[in-house]
Amino acid sequence: MKRYRKLLFVAIILILLSSHNSYCEPIELNAKSSILMEVNTGRILFSYNPHIKLPMASTTKIMTALIAIEYGNLDDIVTIKKNSVGIEGSSIYLKEGETLTLRDLLYGLMLRSGNDAAMAIAEHIGGTVDNFVKLMNEKAKELGAINTNFTNPHGLHDANHYTTAYDLALITREALKKKEFRDIVKSKLWIADRDINKYFYNKNKTLWQYEGGDGVKTGYTKRAGRCLVSSATKNGMQLIAIVLDDYSWFNDCYKLLDYGFSLFKPKVVFNKGQFIKNVEVINGNKEKIPIVTNKELIIPMKDSEIENIKVKIELPEKIYAPIEKNQKVGKIRIYLNGKLFAVNDLVTKYRIEEKSIFVKITDYLRKILNN
Missing domain, CATH: 2.60.410.10 (D-Ala-D-Ala carboxypeptidase, C-terminal domain)
Structure with missing residues (x-):
């Protein structure tokens, strides 16, 4: 009987160790809100507070890029206006009267998180920033992102500018359907056609640190905290991991991706x-x-x-x-x-x-x- 109990105890320990290696236990994250979604089907593989409204910082620019790709021509020449110069926060240092292609602006938007690039894109596509923001909100509702509201194209803080992890996943999934968007967010470096400040290095460390990493966008303000949308592709499956207000943003996104790739496999x-x-x-x-x-x-x-x-x-x-x-x-x-x-x-x-x-x-x- 004692021997049986000993064997049973050993078996339980082995099961617990096996469970740890296969991510059967709950994931411990530092985020206020998080979600893990598979891109092809939109299936949610993990979530924590996915529907609470939070500021999103520069992950806003995922929608900015999506609208620009849908409504614009990436070879368009954009003349920079005064309103797009000297925007606070991250910048690609645009100058009034400078001309760039919409493509260069999109790379500056997504790789360097240029707030000035966001304003230039909005004015070019929408005619005015307000008209562009209207397109952003209409697209959000079309995608079912009903707990999202945009007031600007860059993500600088505004009390009425918010999203949820779930809504942001819907927006990101839609954007990843566009080849132009996929090419941009997986690029580690882009050299713009301009004389100075032309090297755009991607701020998203997922591309270097995570096997199969191929996107998407970082974001930070004091009010929003650290926000990250990461994506990776392995074994014919692409996953989106999102954390909002998370000081351990990259590590926690990697935990989510590890969980998804470890436990789930694409079945025909x-x-x-x-x-x-x-x-x-x-x-x-x-x-x-x-x-x-x-x-x-x-x-x-x-x-x-x-x-x-x-x-x-x-x-x-x-x-x-x-x-x-x-x-x-x-x-x-x-x-x-x-x-x-x-x-x-x-x-x-x-x-x-x-x-x-x-x-x-x-x-x-x-x-x-x-x-």
């Missing part, structure tokens, strides 16, 4: 064009048509979650010809851990033409004769 639920079932065709030159998925679905999951995937197929019993290729005819709903996770379209594999009048009459007569 179904591939694009995967066969689901055959459906009967009425008045077509073929009796049945294969129904397939319109795109692939890959979900980041723990190994233990695979058995918790449930699939619901919604298809009609019959489809009337004519039928076009890739015609939407149904839905496939994916449930994870009892909650609806994704809804994708089911489509026809190929085209089916309607029977001619002659064939319809012939079929009708044949049925009469058979009866």
